[in-house]
Amino acid sequence: MSEACEEQRHEATLSTTHDDPGVVAAALAPDNTDAMTTAVDGDAVRTTIAREGAGGLAASVDDYLVNLTVADAVSETARDTDNS
Incomplete structure (x- = not known):
């Protein structure tokens, strides 16, 4: 198989801040x-995702962002409940 036919490794790093x-x-x-x-790292959560195909990377990033949104919302709710 030639190099042109081989899939490249694709990578994305997402950094978000949280309480x-x-x-x-x-x-x-x-x-x-x-x-x-x-x-x-401090108040940041950094996640790196690596996939062979760009489409797979996009799907993984999308899934991660959905999970991140839920995790952050649950964390906020728990913190707000503890402070009540």
Whole structure:
């Protein structure tokens, strides 16, 4: 197979800030695949996703963003409930 036919590796790194980044990262962990790495740095959650195809990368990023939105909302709700 020629190099032109081989799929390239595609990568995206997403960095988002949160009031409770450790909680958000922990909530995301069960849904992360082997192609994903997540780290907490200060108030930021940084996740890198690597896939062979651009379409697969786009789908993984989309799934991750949905999970991130839910994790952040649950974290906020829990924090607000604890402060009541």
